[in-house]
Amino acid sequence: MASLFKIFASLRLTVVLLALSIVLVFVATLAQTQLGVWGVHQQYFHTFIVWKNIKGVSVPVFPGGYLVGGLLFVNLVTAHLQRFKLTWRKLGIHLAHAGVILLLLGELLSGLWQQEFQLKFNEGDTKNYAENSRDFELALIDTTSPGYNEVVAIPAALLEKGQPLPLTNSQGQALPFTVIPRAYYPNADIRGPAQQPPGELPGSRLATTGLGPQLSVTPLPFTYSDDELNLPVASVELMGKDHSFGTWLVSAYFYLAPKAFSPQTFTDDAGHSWQLDLRPVRDYEPFSLTLIKASHDIYPGSDIPKNFSSRVRLTSADGREDSEKLIYMNAPLRYNGMTFYQQQMDTPDYKSVLQVVRNPSWKLPYISCLMVAGGLLWQFGLSLVTFISRRKSSAAA
Amino acid sequence: MLPLRAFLPPAAALLFLVAGCREPKVTAYRAPKDVPSTVPPGGGTAMTAPGGGGMTAPVPVAGGEELAWTAPSDWEAKPASAMRKATYAIHGDNGTEAELSVTAFPGTVGGELANLNRWRGQLQLAPLPLPDGEAAAGVTHLDQAGLKLTLADFSSLPPALLQRMLGVIVPVGDNTWFFKLSGPAALLDQKKEAFLAFVKTIRPGAAPVAPTVSVIPPATMPMASTGVPTAQGKDLTWTAPGDWSAKPASAMRKATFGVPGDNGAEAELSITAFPGDVGGVLANLNRWRGQVQLPPLADDSSTPDVTRFEQVGLKFILADFTGAPSASPQRILGAIVPVGDATWFFKLSGPTVVIEKQKTAFLTFLKTVKAP
Numbered sequence: 001m002a003s004l005f006k007i008f009a010s011l012r013l014t015v016v017l018l019a020l021s022i023v024l025v026f027v028a029t030l031a032q033t034q035l036g037v038w039g040v041h042q043q044y045f046h047t048f049i050v051w052k053n054i055k056g057v058s059v060p061v062f063p064g065g066y067l068v069g070g071l072l073f074v075n076l077v078t079a080h081l082q083r084f085k086l087t088w089r090k091l092g093i094h095l096a097h098a099g100v101i102l103l104l105l106g107e108l109l110s111g112l113w114q115q116e117f118q119l120k121f122n123e124g125d126t127k128n129y130a131e132n133s134r135d136f137e138l139a140l141i142d143t144t145s146p147g148y149n150e151v152v153a154i155p156a157a158l159l160e161k162g163q164p165l166p167l168t169n170s171q172g173q174a175l176p177f178t179v180i181p182r183a184y185y186p187n188a189d190i191r192g193p194a195q196q197p198p199g200e201l202p203g204s205r206l207a208t209t210g211l212g213p214q215l216s217v218t219p220l221p222f223t224y225s226d227d228e229l230n231l232p233v234a235s236v237e238l239m240g241k242d243h244s245f246g247t248w249l250v251s252a253y254f255y256l257a258p259k260a261f262s263p264q265t266f267t268d269d270a271g272h273s274w275q276l277d278l279r280p281v282r283d284y285e286p287f288s289l290t291l292i293k294a295s296h297d298i299y300p301g302s303d304i305p306k307n308f309s310s311r312v313r314l315t316s317a318d319g320r321e322d323s324e325k326l327i328y329m330n331a332p333l334r335y336n337g338m339t340f341y342q343q344q345m346d347t348p349d350y351k352s353v354l355q356v357v358r359n360p361s362w363k364l365p366y367i368s369c370l371m372v373a374g375g376l377l378w379q380f381g382l383s384l385v386t387f388i389s390r391r392k393s394s395a396a397a
Numbered sequence: 398m399l400p401l402r403a404f405l406p407p408a409a410a411l412l413f414l415v416a417g418c419r420e421p422k423v424t425a426y427r428a429p430k431d432v433p434s435t436v437p438p439g440g441g442t443a444m445t446a447p448g449g450g451g452m453t454a455p456v457p458v459a460g461g462e463e464l465a466w467t468a469p470s471d472w473e474a475k476p477a478s479a480m481r482k483a484t485y486a487i488h489g490d491n492g493t494e495a496e497l498s499v500t501a502f503p504g505t506v507g508g509e510l511a512n513l514n515r516w517r518g519q520l521q522l523a524p525l526p527l528p529d530g531e532a533a534a535g536v537t538h539l540d541q542a543g544l545k546l547t548l549a550d551f552s553s554l555p556p557a558l559l560q561r562m563l564g565v566i567v568p569v570g571d572n573t574w575f576f577k578l579s580g581p582a583a584l585l586d587q588k589k590e591a592f593l594a595f596v597k598t599i600r601p602g603a604a605p606v607a608p609t610v611s612v613i614p615p616a617t618m619p620m621a622s623t624g625v626p627t628a629q630g631k632d633l634t635w636t637a638p639g640d641w642s643a644k645p646a647s648a649m650r651k652a653t654f655g656v657p658g659d660n661g662a663e664a665e666l667s668i669t670a671f672p673g674d675v676g677g678v679l680a681n682l683n684r685w686r687g688q689v690q691l692p693p694l695a696d697d698s699s700t701p702d703v704t705r706f707e708q709v710g711l712k713f714i715l716a717d718f719t720g721a722p723s724a725s726p727q728r729i730l731g732a733i734v735p736v737g738d739a740t741w742f743f744k745l746s747g748p749t750v751v752i753e754k755q756k757t758a759f760l761t762f763l764k765t766v767k768a769p
C-alpha cells in the first residue's frame with residue numbers, strides 16, 4: 001500500500017500525465033473539425049477511454065479525459081499529502097496546488113452537474129420549460145384533465161435497453177399499461193409512402209397502429225456534428241392487463257414537424273386520453289419567460305449582424321418576480337442558477353432561441369484561477385523580498 | 398495501521414469513477430398544457446430575402462409589371478404582407494400543411510443559379526455545380542404566355558427533416574418573381590400535379606386582390622357572418638324570366654336565381670341590399686373586379702365596362718367585368734341601385750359563356766325592377 005502511495009505521489013507520474021493530456025488535447029482539437037465540439041467532448045474528454053472503430057470493432061486507443069484528469073487529481077492530492085508542511089514559505093505553493101486541484105474538481109462537477117438546454121419561442125409565446133436538443137425522451141401524456149397534463153417521461157437510454165417498463169404517474173398510481181420497447185434507432189430518417197426506396201424498414205413491421213404503418217424507417221449513423229440533429233425513432237408496445245394498446249412508431253421528427261404529422265393519441269379502458277411524443281428532454285422551471293420583442297439589427301447596407309437581442313418578461317410561479325429583462329450578445333440573463341444566452345435568431349420555426357445553461361459549479365474555475373494567481377504572487381513576492389533583503393545586507397556588509 | 402490520509406487518493410479516484418456512471422431515470426410530473434407557438438413572421442418559414450442569407454432586413458419589394466394567376470379553390474389565401482405578393486396554405490391529410498409564397502423583387506436578385514442554390518441551401522442541399530442554362534437535376538425551363546419560367550423541384554436528403562420544395566422563378570420586366578411551395582415531402586408528392594396546373598395559370602396581368610385589401614364583400618360573405626345588417630324598409634320588386642329558377646332566400650339575400658346556360662352550366666343571380674352606401678360605388682365595383690381577378694379601377698367614369706342609366710326614378714350603375722383568361726373564365730354582370738338610405742346589388746356571376754348567353758335577358762330583367 002505504501003509503495004502504491006509512493007507511485008501515486010511521484011513527480012514522474014505528473015509529467016507522464018501532463019504529456020498525455022497535451023497529446024489528448026492536440027488530437028481532440030484536430031478531431032473537432034470532423035466531430036464538432038459536442039462530439040469531441042463525448043468521445044475524448046467525458047470518457048475514461050478513447051475508443052476507435054477499426055473495421056467494425058471498438059478498440060481502446062488512448063486514455064480519455066476522465067482517466068487522465070482523474071489520475072492527475074489523485075496524483076496532486078497524494079503528492080500534496082505526502083509533502084504537506086504548513087510553513088509561511090510554502091504557503092504560495094500550497095495555494096497554487098489547491099487552485100489546480102479545485103480546477104480539476106470543477107471540471108468533474110461541471111461534467112456531472114452542467115446541463116444545457118434551448119428555449120425557443122416566437123414573439124408573444126410564454127414558455128416555462130427548456131429543451132435539450134441532444135437527449136430525447138418518450139413522453140406518455142395523459143391529456144384527460146382540462147387543466148393540466150399528467151406526464152410520464154422515459155429517457156431514450158431506457159428505450160434502447162429494451163426492458164419492459166411498468167410505470168407510475170406523479171400521484172403514485174400505476175399506468176394502465178406497461179411500455180415494452182421493441183426497437184430503437186438513435187438516428188433514423190422517416191419517409192412517406194411515395195418515397196420508399198427498396199431496403200428500408202417498412203413501418204408496418206415496427207408498428208400496428210398510429211402513423212407508423214404508412215411510413216418507412218431508414219436507420220442513419222449517429223451524428224456528433226454541431227449543425228446536425230439526431231432524430232431517434234422507437235417502436236414501443238403498450239401492453240395493458242389483458243390486451244395490447246398497439247405497437248406504435250414514435251419519431252422525434254413527428255414532434256419537431258407538428259405541421260406534417262398529427263399527434264398520436266389513444267384512449268385507455270378507463271376513458272383516459274393519451275398522447276405519445278418522442279421529444280427533446282424537457283426541463284420545467286418554476287418561472288416562465290415571455291418573448292416580448294426579438295430584435296435583429298444589421299449594419300445599414302449590409303447583411304452583417306450588429307446586434308441580436310430578446311426582450312423577455314420573467315414571471316416566477318410564486319409571484320415574487322415579474323419584470324422585463326433584455327438578453328443580448330455577451331449580456332446573458334442569470335436567474336435561479338441558470339444562465340440564458342442569446343443563441344440564434346430567425347430560425348425557420350422560431351424568432352428567438354436562447355441557450356440555457358445550468359451549472360452550479362460555474363464559479364469554481366474563476367476561484368481556482370484566483371487561488372493559483374494568489375499562490376504564485378505570494379511565492380514570487382516572497383522570493384523577491386528575500387532577494388532584496390539579502391542584497392541590502394550584502395551591500396551593508 | 399495505515400494513516401487516514403492513505404485512504405484519500407482512492408476516495409478521490411472513486412469520485413471520478415462515479416462521474417462516468419449516470420443512471421437514466423423515468424420521471425413523472427404534472428405540467429401545464431402546451432400552448433401552440435404563435436406563427437413567426439412569414440408563416441412558419443423564415444422570411445428570407447433572396448440572397449439575403451436569412452436576414453430580415455427591410456427589402457425593397459418590386460413594383461411595376463405584375464403577374465396574375467388562378468389558385469385552386471381549396472388553397473387557403475392568407476393575408477398578404479409587405480414582403481409578399483400572396484401566401485396560400487395548402488392543407489393535406491392529418492392536419493399537414495404546405496405553404497406557397499409569392500414574392501417579387503427588383504432586378505435579377507443575384508441571378509437564377511444563386512436563387513436556385515438559395516432554395517437548395519434551405520433544404521441543406523449542396524449548391525448546383527452548373528452555371529446558368531445547363532441542365533441540372535430537378536430544374537426545368539418553360540415558356541408560357543410570353544414568360545420564361547424556371548421550375549425547381551428539390552427534396553431534402555436524410556438526415557435533414559424530410560422537406561420538399563417546388564419553386565418557379567419568373568423574370569418579369571426589371572423584376573424577378575418567385576413562387577415557392579414548401580412543406581412536408583409526403584404532402585408535396587400529392588400536390589405536385591395541382592401546383593403544376595397552378596403554374597400554367599401564371600400570366601402577365603394584375604395579381605389577384607389579396608384578402609386584406611378587399612372590401613368586405615356583402616354578397617359573397619359566408620352565411621355564418623349574420624352580424625351584417627341587411628337593408629330595412631320597402632323592397633324593390635322585379636319579374637324574372639321563366640327559365641331562371643328561384644332558389645331559397647336566405648337571411649343575407651333578398652333573392653337568388655339559378656340562371657341556366659348550355660350543357661348544364663349555370664350562373665347565379667344574387668339580389669342583396671344593405672344600409673348606407675356600403676363603401677361607395679367604386680369600392681363595390683372593385684370588389685367585383687377582385688372576384689374575377691381584375692385590377693382595381695382608379696375611378697369608375699373612364700371605363701366602358703361601367704355604364705349608368707335611370708328608369709322609373711331609380712339610378713342603375715351597370716358593370717360588366719370579364720375575368721382574365723383562364724381555364725374557366727368568369728364574368729360578372731352587376732347593377733348597383735341606391736334606394737333611399739340603402740344600396741341594392743343585383744349580381745349575375747358565372748362562366749363567361751353563360752353570362753354572354755343571358756346578357757340580354759338580364760338587361761330585360763333589370764327593366765322590370767321597380768320601386769314600390
